[in-house]
Amino acid sequence: MRLDLLAALSGILIAAQSRVNGGLSAALGNSTEAAVYSFGSGFLLLNIIALANPKVRQGVRRIVAGVKSGELPAWRLSAGIMGGIFVAIQTFTVPIIGVALLSVVMIAGQTLASLIVDRIGITGGGKQPITLRRVLAAAITIFAVLVATWEEIQLANISPAPIIIVFVGGFMIGVQRALNGQINDVSGQSFSTTWLNFFMGTSTLVILLIINTARGEEIVGLPTSPWWIYWGGTIGVLYIASSSVIVAKIGVLSFTLFATGGQLIGSLIFDLIAPPEDVTIGINLVLGILITYIGVLVGGLRKQGLIRTRSTPNN
Numbered sequence: 001m002r003l004d005l006l007a008a009l010s011g012i013l014i015a016a017q018s019r020v021n022g023g024l025s026a027a028l029g030n031s032t033e034a035a036v037y038s039f040g041s042g043f044l045l046l047n048i049i050a051l052a053n054p055k056v057r058q059g060v061r062r063i064v065a066g067v068k069s070g071e072l073p074a075w076r077l078s079a080g081i082m083g084g085i086f087v088a089i090q091t092f093t094v095p096i097i098g099v100a101l102l103s104v105v106m107i108a109g110q111t112l113a114s115l116i117v118d119r120i121g122i123t124g125g126g127k128q129p130i131t132l133r134r135v136l137a138a139a140i141t142i143f144a145v146l147v148a149t150w151e152e153i154q155l156a157n158i159s160p161a162p163i164i165i166v167f168v169g170g171f172m173i174g175v176q177r178a179l180n181g182q183i184n185d186v187s188g189q190s191f192s193t194t195w196l197n198f199f200m201g202t203s204t205l206v207i208l209l210i211i212n213t214a215r216g217e218e219i220v221g222l223p224t225s226p227w228w229i230y231w232g233g234t235i236g237v238l239y240i241a242s243s244s245v246i247v248a249k250i251g252v253l254s255f256t257l258f259a260t261g262g263q264l265i266g267s268l269i270f271d272l273i274a275p276p277e278d279v280t281i282g283i284n285l286v287l288g289i290l291i292t293y294i295g296v297l298v299g300g301l302r303k304q305g306l307i308r309t310r311s312t313p314n315n
Contacts, residue, residue: 014263045237062188268289
């Protein structure tokens with residue numbers, strides 16, 4: 001199967017998860033609680049999978065053994081913490097800026113991170129040079145953020161705070177993908193890597209929820225509708241399991257560029273069908289999406305589209 005198509009589908013999953021988690025946050029009125037439910041439901045699903053599949057448990061044991069032996073530095077397990085923090089960012093910002101703008105800003109952060117981690121060589125694919133073409137692709141995506149937000153900035157309709165927060169979150173996701181590629185090399189099982197991510201992420205979010213509750217933030221009951229707001233965890237499982245395999249094969253930047261197309265198309269559709277309150281689709285946002293996709297093409301989509309899978313971990 002072509003890795004470029006799988007990466008594009010992963011991008012659609014990112015957009016879907018952002019919309020679902022944003023809807024849960026809006027229904028609860030508590031972004032941290034929404035993130036706990038989203039990550040926690042995914043962790044529950046993964047435990048069911050692990051109980052049914054001994055290979056997943058074996059993969060987790062290989063991760064533990066790798067950390068003990070030094071083959072896998074313990075700090076790389078922070079990938080799950082980054083994922084948990086980003087889900088919290090999703091749930092907080094989507095009701096404010098919408099899925100499409102979140103996607104454009106997030107992609108800019110991811111692309112910048114991808115340049116750095118590919119150059120350092122912390123993915124399974126080894127070091128990759130920073131070429132003029134790759135730098136130009138990153139610059140174009142960052143320029144797209146300015147275009148997408150320019151009208152709102154001029155009218156003072158949007159605070160820069162959620163934009164900055166999402167950019168930092170996108171940067172963390174770029175790093176997370178690289179770390180997951182390394183973890184997956186040790187585990188040999190994408191669902192084992194995903195289990196570790198959800199364990200670390202859920203633990204982080206529960207701690208944040210406890211701290212916020214101690215500071216007086218109220219925990220509310222679970223809403224009964226709409227039905228789709230509880231699918232964020234399942235979508236996250238599918239995304240991390242697939243991306244951990246693909247990144248190890250093609251590198252973080254290539255994965256980010258492929259996933260961009262699917263994410264942008266999906267996010268625009270979601271905002272058009274069911275936009276959050278006070279979020280509109282203006283010409284600047286559409287132009288920002290188009291410019292971001294130009295960054296995808298400049299980054300080497302045509303060349304990388306020839307990449308096909310050679311092998312994948314057995315699940």
